[in-house]
Structures are given as C-alpha cells and as structure tokens.
Amino acid sequence: MGARRILVTDLDGTLLGDDDALDRFAWWYTTGGEEYRLVYATGRSRASLEDLMVQTRLPEPDALSTSVGTELYDADGNAWPGWDERFAGWDAARARHVLVGIGWLRPQPAAAQTPLKASFNAPGLRSAELNILRTALRVAGIEATILYSSNLYVDVLPPGSGKGEGATVVAQAWGARAEDVLVFGDSGNDLPMFQRSFRGTLVANALPELTTGVGPETYRSPYPFADGVLDGIRHWSRLEGS
Ligand code: GLC
Ligand code: MG
Numbered sequence: 542m543g544a545r546r547i548l549v550t551d552l553d554g555t556l557l558g559d560d561d562a563l564d565r566f567a568w569w570y571t572t573g574g575e576e577y578r579l580v581y582a583t584g585r586s587r588a589s590l591e592d593l594m595v596q597t598r599l600p601e602p603d604a605l606s607t608s609v610g611t612e613l614y615d616a617d618g619n620a621w622p623g624w625d626e627r628f629a630g631w632d633a634a635r636a637r638h639v640l641v642g643i644g645w646l647r648p649q650p651a652a653a654q655t656p657l658k659a660s661f662n663a664p665g666l667r668s669a670e671l672n673i674l675r676t677a678l679r680v681a682g683i684e685a686t687i688l689y690s691s692n693l694y695v696d697v698l699p700p701g702s703g704k705g706e707g708a709t710v711v712a713q714a715w716g717a718r719a720e721d722v723l724v725f726g727d728s729g730n731d732l733p734m735f736q737r738s739f740r741g742t743l744v745a746n747a748l749p750e751l752t753t754g755v756g757p758e759t760y761r762s763p764y765p766f767a768d769g770v771l772d773g774i775r776h777w778s779r780l781e782g783s
Contacts, residue, residue, distance in 0.1 A: 546721045549580040549606075549708045549734060550770055552590070554691075554727035555744055556581075557597065562767035567598045569771060577774075580711055582606040582704040584690065584730050586652065587614065606707035609688065609696045609730050611657035613707045624710065631684075631699035633659040639681045640674060646695065659697040666695070689750060690729035705733030723777055725770045726751060735759055742773025 550556050556563060570579065579602045583590055587607045593599065604621070605614040611628070613621035636659040640646055649660040663670070666689055674695070678685050686703060688696045704726075712722045719738035726734060726743065729750040735741040741759040743752055744766055752761070760776050762769035 545578050545715070545717070546576055546723065547578045547580060547712055547715065547717050548723050548725070548774070549582050549704070549739070550725040551704070551727060551731050552581055552583045552585065552593070552599070554746065554766070555725050556599065556767050556770055558746065558766035559768065563598055566767040566771055567600050570600045578603040578715065580604045580606065580708065582610060582707060582734065584609045584694070584696070586655070587612060604711050606704055608655055608658050609698060610704040610707045610733070611655065611698055611702045613710065621710065627701045628657055628699045631657065633657055633697065635681070636678060636683055636685055636697045639677055639683065640697065643674070643677070657699055657702065661695040662693055663695055664693050688730045688732070692748065692750065696730060703733040704731060705737050708734055708739065709737060723774060725773055740777045742769065742776065744769030
C-alpha cells in the first residue's frame, strides 16, 4: 500500500461532542480527505462503537482500535494480524482479582471488562493513589499499564497495548513515517499516542491529565471537539506547505 497520511483520532470528547462540528469533519473527509486514511482509537468496546456508527455521522474508518487500544481491527472488522498474539498469557481477571479489594475502586459493568482490560471508576485520583494500584499489581507479579481518564476511569491493560501502540502497528503496516501520522485526543487514555513521534493535536477541551503530559511540540488547538481536529489537520498541512 502506498504511503498516505493517517489520522488517528479518539472519539468521545474529540471527534464527538459537537454534532455540527462532526458534520463539518465528515463533510471535509468525504469530499476532500482522500489523501488521508482514518483510524478510530477509542475506549469503547467494538460493539459500542458499532452502535455509534449507526447513530452518528462518523465516516467509515480504515482501521479500528477499541477497548482502550487492547483490540485492533481492519476496515472489514477482521482482527489485525499478529495483534492478539502479543498478549498471550496476560489475563485481566488476575488484575481484577487483585484490585477488587481496594475500597475506593468501583468495578465498571461487565460489558466494559474483557480478557485484556480491567476497568474501574474512581473520581479525583492523584498520582499517589495510582501508584498504590501499580504497587499492588507489581507485588502480585502482574505487569500492566494503568491509564487514568476523564478524572474517573481506571483502565488496567497489558504491556504492549494502548492507542499509541495500535497507531504504530497500523502506520508500519501501511508504510507511513511517524510524521505522516496525525493523532488527536482529549483525555488520559490518549496520552500514549502523544508519546510517540507522531504529530499531535489537543482539542481545546482536552483535560489537564492529557495537556500536562504532552510535549511542547504538540499543537494545542483553540477549537473544541471535531473543529479542533479539522484545525489540527490544517495546522500540520500548513507546516508542510501543502
Ligand atoms: C470508555 C470505556 C471504559 C473506559 C473509558 C476510559 O468509556 O467504556 O471502559 O474505562 O473509556 O478509557
Ligand atoms: Mg476522549
């Protein structure tokens, strides 16, 4: 496949949040965005994303990273070759078993739990509390990544997963260089996308958990939601002179 630029975008709070802005994005993408491939990177499950595709004007993507970057699919919804294999032997049930005893963590509903994702709710956590979770898992011999999003959601994921890793795998398969990958986000589970050498844009409504974690090269759009995504695309194309 020839190299084309790639848009990897979060959904809730980034592409979604303002229906008129989403319409503007969808119009731009379907009438003039042929230079780009589109990848959705979301905390939602695949089933929940499929519902959303029916309910909204989200354009059809070329790849999907779901459940906080623990699952990766191609445009036809087939599992991305080689992706699942990297997590062999990791079991989120073990993490749930260890963390369920911590009183201030509330397990999310069963639909949000998968073999590769243990998810809890806990409002207003700071790094001290997140470190308690890291320590509890380490003591139990579980290697994991912990992400905190929207000042509420705690996701425990296997090493080698996440939205940034999914974007890297897809970009490599499509022969794109890191500077040809534009990433967009608003909350903590987007941070791994901003820790690669991609071109990052924060929408104006991005939360401090993300804005304080990204580097100075990241573009901070003055526009929220999908208008911020469109603005980021314009920003990075201007810099390229195209
Ligand atoms: C979505 C998922 C939830 C996760 C959150 C943050 O809301 O449904 O399980 O914790 O994203 O990543
Ligand atoms: Mg979001």
